[in-house]
Amino acid sequence: MTSYRITLLAGDGIGPEITAVARTLLEAVSGRHGFSLSFDPQPVGGAAIDATGEPLPESTLAACRASDAVLLAAIGAPRFDALPREQRPESGLLALRSGLGLFANLRPVKIIPALAGASSLRPEVIEGVDLLVVRELIGGIYFGTPKGRIEVDGGVRAFNTMVYSDHEVDRIARVGFRLAASRRGRLCSVDKANVLDVSQLWRDRVEAIHTEFPAVELSHMYVDNAAMQLVREPRQFDVILTGNLFGDILSDEAAMLTGSIGMLPSASLGSGGPGLFEPVHGSAPDIAGQDKANPIAMVLSAAMLLRVGLQQEAAAADLEAAVDRVLAAGYRTGDLLMGEGCTRVGCQAMGEQLLAAL
Amino acid sequence: MTSYRITLLAGDGIGPEITAVARTLLEAVSGRHGFSLSFDPQPVGGAAIDATGEPLPESTLAACRASDAVLLAAIGAPRFDALPREQRPESGLLALRSGLGLFANLRPVKIIPALAGASSLRPEVIEGVDLLVVRELIGGIYFGTPKGRIEVDGGVRAFNTMVYSDHEVDRIARVGFRLAASRRGRLCSVDKANVLDVSQLWRDRVEAIHTEFPAVELSHMYVDNAAMQLVREPRQFDVILTGNLFGDILSDEAAMLTGSIGMLPSASLGSGGPGLFEPVHGSAPDIAGQDKANPIAMVLSAAMLLRVGLQQEAAAADLEAAVDRVLAAGYRTGDLLMGEGCTRVGCQAMGEQLLAAL
Numbered sequence: 043m044t045s046y047r048i049t050l051l052a053g054d055g056i057g058p059e060i061t062a063v064a065r066t067l068l069e070a071v072s073g074r075h076g077f078s079l080s081f082d083p084q085p086v087g088g089a090a091i092d093a094t095g096e097p098l099p100e101s102t103l104a105a106c107r108a109s110d111a112v113l114l115a116a117i118g119a120p121r122f123d124a125l126p127r128e129q130r131p132e133s134g135l136l137a138l139r140s141g142l143g144l145f146a147n148l149r150p151v152k153i154i155p156a157l158a159g160a161s162s163l164r165p166e167v168i169e170g171v172d173l174l175v176v177r178e179l180i181g182g183i184y185f186g187t188p189k190g191r192i193e194v195d196g197g198v199r200a201f202n203t204m205v206y207s208d209h210e211v212d213r214i215a216r217v218g219f220r221l222a223a224s225r226r227g228r229l230c231s232v233d234k235a236n237v238l239d240v241s242q243l244w245r246d247r248v249e250a251i252h253t254e255f256p257a258v259e260l261s262h263m264y265v266d267n268a269a270m271q272l273v274r275e276p277r278q279f280d281v282i283l284t285g286n287l288f289g290d291i292l293s294d295e296a297a298m299l300t301g302s303i304g305m306l307p308s309a310s311l312g313s314g315g316p317g318l319f320e321p322v323h324g325s326a327p328d329i330a331g332q333d334k335a336n337p338i339a340m341v342l343s344a345a346m347l348l349r350v351g352l353q354q355e356a357a358a359a360d361l362e363a364a365v366d367r368v369l370a371a372g373y374r375t376g377d378l379l380m381g382e383g384c385t386r387v388g389c390q391a392m393g394e395q396l397l398a399a400l
Numbered sequence: 401m402t403s404y405r406i407t408l409l410a411g412d413g414i415g416p417e418i419t420a421v422a423r424t425l426l427e428a429v430s431g432r433h434g435f436s437l438s439f440d441p442q443p444v445g446g447a448a449i450d451a452t453g454e455p456l457p458e459s460t461l462a463a464c465r466a467s468d469a470v471l472l473a474a475i476g477a478p479r480f481d482a483l484p485r486e487q488r489p490e491s492g493l494l495a496l497r498s499g500l501g502l503f504a505n506l507r508p509v510k511i512i513p514a515l516a517g518a519s520s521l522r523p524e525v526i527e528g529v530d531l532l533v534v535r536e537l538i539g540g541i542y543f544g545t546p547k548g549r550i551e552v553d554g555g556v557r558a559f560n561t562m563v564y565s566d567h568e569v570d571r572i573a574r575v576g577f578r579l580a581a582s583r584r585g586r587l588c589s590v591d592k593a594n595v596l597d598v599s600q601l602w603r604d605r606v607e608a609i610h611t612e613f614p615a616v617e618l619s620h621m622y623v624d625n626a627a628m629q630l631v632r633e634p635r636q637f638d639v640i641l642t643g644n645l646f647g648d649i650l651s652d653e654a655a656m657l658t659g660s661i662g663m664l665p666s667a668s669l670g671s672g673g674p675g676l677f678e679p680v681h682g683s684a685p686d687i688a689g690q691d692k693a694n695p696i697a698m699v700l701s702a703a704m705l706l707r708v709g710l711q712q713e714a715a716a717a718d719l720e721a722a723v724d725r726v727l728a729a730g731y732r733t734g735d736l737l738m739g740e741g742c743t744r745v746g747c748q749a750m751g752e753q754l755l756a757a758l
C-alpha cells in the first residue's frame with residue numbers, strides 16, 4: 043500500500059481545532075482510496091516560540107523537508123506583537139516558505155452559490171466568479187536585500203528592496219501560464235511597470251515566457267487598476283499572476299469578494315519537494331479554543347494536498363464532495379451565512395457532519 | 401481685487417475637454433465672489449512630449465511654481481507605452497509631484513446617494529461611506545534609490561528601494577492626524593510592519609506623532625487586511641494614512657467602491673507652495689475628443705483648488721452645490737447611472753448645465 047508522510051503544523055489560535063478535523067477526514071478518506079498517511083505533528087509560529095523560543099525550529103523544517111506534503115493551519119497571536127520581527131510567528135512562516143523553496147502560491151477564489159449572499163458585492167457582480175491568484179512567494183520585497191534601518195544626519199531611515207531576477211520571474215510565469223492553459227486560457231499579469239524597474243523586468247520576462255504558451259491569452263494590468271477591477275467586475279479574471287507583495291494584497295482582496303474567507307484553501311509549491319497547504323484565513327485568536335472555528339478552508343486545503351501534493355485526485359474529489367453535501371444540508375459554522383432551514387454547528391460538529399458525509 | 405494665478409495642465413485624452421468646462425466654471429464663480437483668476441495653460445504628459453520631447457518641460461514646472469495653484473486634468477496615452485519609462489507621460493506626473501514637493505495626496509471617497517446604485521457593492525454596505533485616503537506622494541518605492549537593472553551571472557536582476565526617513569513619515573502623519581481631527585477623529589495607518597523594516601519605522605513614527613494629537617483615535621492595519629476591509633465594511637474607515645505604493649493601490653480600490661470614479665477629485669499638497677488638484681480618473685483615451693467625458697471630477701477638483709489651494713471656501717461650496725443641483729435634476733454623462741427621469745448629456749452640455757446651476 044502506498045504510504046505518505048504528512049507534516050501537520052497546527053500552529054496558533056484556532057489551528058489545533060481545525061487541524062484535528064482535517065486529520066480525521068484525511069485518515070478516513072485515505073483508507074477508502076487504498077493509501078495510508080502517517081502524520082508528524084510539529085510546532086510552528088507562536089506555539090513553537092513557546093516550546094523552543096523560535097518560530098521555526100530546525101527540527102520542524104527538517105521534518106517538513108522529509109515529508110511528502112505539509113498541512114499548516116494558521117499562525118500568529120497578538121501577544122507576540124511586541125517581539126522583534128525576526129522572532130515573531132510570521133517570520134517562522136516566511137522562513138518555512140523560503141526553506142522549502144515554495145515559490146508558487148496558488149489561491150483559488152470561487153463563489154459557492156449557497157454562500158453567495160455573504161458577499162458584500164451585489165449578487166449579479168459576484169455570480170460565477172472563479173479566479174486563481176498565482177503569487178510569487180519567496181522573492182520580491184519580502185526577502186530582498188539590502189534592508190534595515192540606519193541613522194542619517196540626525197535622523198533615521200528604513201528601507202527594503204523589491205528585487206526579482208529573470209529566472210525567478212520565469213519559473214513563476216510558467217506556473218501561471220500552465221495553470222491558465224488548464225483553465226479558461228487567460229492570464230493577467232499584474233505589476234507597476236509604469237513606475238518600477240523591477241516591474242518592467244517582470245513584464246518583459248512574462249512576455250518572453252508567453253512564447254512558450256501561445257494558446258494562453260496574456261494581458262497586463264497595473265496593480266492599482268487590478269485592485270479596482272477586482273471590485274468592479276471580478277468575473278473578467280481567470281488567472282492573475284503577480285509578485286509577492288502585490289499578490290499578498292490582491293489575493294486577500296479577491297478572497298474577501300466571496301464574503302466567506304473561512305472557505306478558501308491555498309497551496310504553495312516549489313520544484314520537486316513537498317508542497318505546503320493552508321487555509322487563507324488567519325489564526326482568529328478571538329475565537330480560539332471555543333469550538334467556533336470553521337474547519338472547511340482547512341479541509342479544502344487538505345483536499346488540495348491530496349490532489350496537488352499526492353496526486354490522489356479521487357480522494358480529493360471525495361473530500362470536496364463531502365463539503366458540498368454538508369453545505370447543501372444546511373450546516374453552517376458561526377462565520378457563515380444562515381439561510382432557511384440551516385443549522386448552526388461548532389467546529390467539532392462540522393467535522394462530524396463532514397465525516398458522515400464522506 | 402484679489403487675483404490668483406492658476407496653471408492649467410490639460411494633459412492628454414479627455415483632459416482638454418474637461419479642462420475647458422472647469423475653466424469656464426472657475427471664471428464664473430470667481431467673478432461672483434470678488435476675486436479674479438488668470439489662467440496659464442501649459443503642456444504636460446503626452447501633449448508635452450509631442451510639443452517638446454519631454455513629459456515635463458522645465459517651463460511647465462517653472463510656471464507651476466510661480467502660480468497659486470495647479471489644476472491638472474489627466475495624462476497618459478497608449479501610444480507612448482513603448483518609450484523608455486523616463487520619457488513616458490507618467491514620469492512627467494511623478495516629476496511634477498516631486499518638483500513641487502507635494503508630499504500629501506488627499507483622496508476623499510464619498511457616496512453620492514443619487515449614484516449609489518452604480519456601486520458593485522450592496523447598497524447597505526456602501527451607504528454612508530465617507531472616507532479620506534491620505535497618501536504619501538513623493539517618497540517610498542516610487543522615488544527610492546538604488547534602483548535599476550543589472551546583469552548577474554548570466555542573468556538579469558532588477559530592483560527598487562522602498563525607503564522612508566523619519567521626517568518624511570512625520571510630516572505626512574501630521575497631515576493625516578490634522579485631517580482626522582477635523583473629521584470623525586479616527587486615523588487608520590496602513591503598513592506591512594509584519595514583514596517590512598520600512599513599515600516598522602512608519603508605524604513607530606506614526607505612534608510618536610500620535611502624542612501630538614491625543615484626541616485622535618489611532619489604529620494600525622496591515623495592507624492586505626486593509627484591502628479586505630475596504631470591500632467588507634468600508635464604513636469602518638474615517639481617514640486612512642499610508643505610504644506611496646499602498647496608497648496608490650488602496651485609494652483606487654476605495655474609489656471604485658463608489659462605482660463612479662468620474663466623480664472623485666484629489667488634492668496634492670506640499671508645505672507652502674502651490675497645490676495640485678486633479679481628478680482621480682485617467683485620461684480615458686478611448687473616448688477622447690468625442691464629447692463623452694464626465695467633467696464632474698474635474699469640477700470638484702477645481703472646487704478643492706478653491707477651498708484648499710486659495711482658501712475661497714464660499715466659491716468652492718458654490719461649485720459643489722452646482723454639481724449637486726445638476727445631479728438632482730437628473731443630468732448624467734455616459735459613465736453615470738441613469739435613473740427615472742434622467743437625461744443623458746455630453747461633456748459640453750454637462751458644463752452648460754453646471755454653469756446654469758451656478
Ligand SMILES: CC(C)[C@H](C(=O)O)[C@@H](O)C(=O)O
Binds near residue numbers: 132135290594595
Ligand atoms: C502573515 C504574513 C507574513 C503573510 C504574508 O504577508 O505573506 C500573510 O499575510 C499571507 O498572505 O500568507
Ligand SMILES: CC(C)[C@H](C(=O)O)[C@@H](O)C(=O)O
Binds near residue numbers: 266
Ligand atoms: C500614473 C501613475 C504613475 C500614478 C501613480 O501610480 O501614482 C497614478 O496611478 C496615480 O495614482 O496618480
